[in-house]
Amino acid sequence: MKHPTVIMLFLLSAIICQPGSGVAEQNNFDIDIKELHPTPAKQSRRAPHVKTREKNAVATDSKEGFSSYTVRPGDHLFLILMRHYGLSNNAAERLIPEVMRLNGIQNPHGLTVGKRLTIPLPLRQERTAKLARKNTAPTAQTTPEQPSAQGEAATQEQAAQPEQPLPQEQTTQPAPQEQPITVQPTEQTETGKAQVAKSPETVQEPQTQPARNTVEQQITLRADRPCTLARNMAKEMGLLEPGRTVVQGADSFTAEYAGVTVVVACGLTSEETYTYGRLLTQPDMHLLVFARNESCKNVIEKMARLIGLSYLPADPFATGGLPLTYLFPAIGPNSHDVRLTIVP
Template identity: 30%
Template structure:
């Protein structure tokens, strides 16, 4: 037993005595610590470390790319569909302008077709008169004088477009006043004004100081004998110039004492020697597209023109008919129930193209009368004075009551 222990100890000593000549054999199970250190940081950052491709690996970036695009086209499609849907109901309400479409208008108290087109849609008188027959035909209006309040009228879109065009025109000139104000500060020629005042006016008073020295002309004054003859000749022609010139032609006086508008109109027409008719029926020409038959209060003609005077007609129906006649070439005058002599006389004279000359005028005998002085077109050059003052019926130049020409 002791021999075996001594033999093992000897073997151990022998092995330890071989310092550098013994090498360990390579083993497939050896582990390098450095390799473990290098792999450690790679394990902490798995995203940066390349991994083997696997059929079950999922890339988060690919998921983001595949998930985000689908909702975008859906949102765009919804935005595009919105305006298409909103445009459809507008056509159902006839708000879209186009051929063959109309605008709906609800009749209000006091409305008539002409007033609707002019006041509500902004059409001119001529355009409204041309459009009235079409509106009557479209809406089957039995009586344009009685429109039912609350009923709906179809108005062609041409009237609506005319109104929108006018509103644009009203907005556009807003920039013009700014342009007009810009050149206002430009007048720099102000410095030229002091140049005009610059000429020394003080030099002028120096001249009158030099005038007193010439006393010689005073000595020549004693020759006044021929002087009185010259002024006497000059005074004689001045006297007739100061005298008022007599009237060139005789002036007839027409005294209008009535207060009723119809009588005032008749008196003025008689004084002007116009041939007029009362309650005349005016019909449209044969084959006209818009046939009409209208009774007017007064009708007369002068120099190829046709005139109509309406007295006291203020209802919308009569107003529309008169506008139709005016569109057919007649010259229309509307007289109110409360108009007086001064107002009626001025309107009638302007209607036939005469200037209303109202004031004091000189007549025969050197008298002055107040009224309208009218020069007649006859070759004799007769004049008529229309006045509301009473006139002496015994005077030769006074026209009879009603001012019928003599």
């Protein structure tokens, strides 16, 4: 009882040294990490693939009201909006300034091929259907035998063509018809003389028609602003259409000659010039826009060329100084010549 600590240490050492103690048996319950199933890692990898597919689909979606278009050779804004987006003339005209602002376009007359344009419109379903048809079109190339049949038909036609030398023989047959014509005047010399006497009379009759063309109409105009000078020129020559207005809100007029219509305007912006140029793309209608500092020589000559009038300068060596004179042959229903003079 005098040494209790010694006794306690002895008992603890005896318990620890016993085989099969609780501390050694704990190793039987250890778990190997390789036996676990790593299923959550695969599920986390599949989720990003679904998200990327959704993003790719949204790239051409029109939920936000925007789409993209790649410029091709010959494209312009007016054609893109009408053909690929189905807009009318007025709707395309109203939307062009917004498209130019979104894409930073300063010159509407020229687009860079290959440039992607942002259009504030969704794509039409008809356009996507056409693209799908184009993708499926190569599968229908199962008829290469038709060209062979056409080739056989072509060879048959070519074989039949050499059997037609008859037109050449017919062209040589009129030669003997000319010989009796040369013999007839010998038998009928009196009638031949009568015919020769009558022929000068028939030739002299049409010579009276050019005499009408020699009658000149003298027109003198004072130099003025480009549109005013061109309007006065069309008015004096009988080409002006006063009741027809095409360009609104600008100094403009319309002239017509021999089925060709020319719309003359001044003071248009580049956007307005582009828009009206697209609206007036017709075979017999043209737009003529003058600058503010256009010379009188350029005004007269541009107007004449575009409307289809032939002209000759009275002085071929004139440099554009005033007075300036032009000759316009055979103008108007009476086919009279016009002598136009521009004075200061």
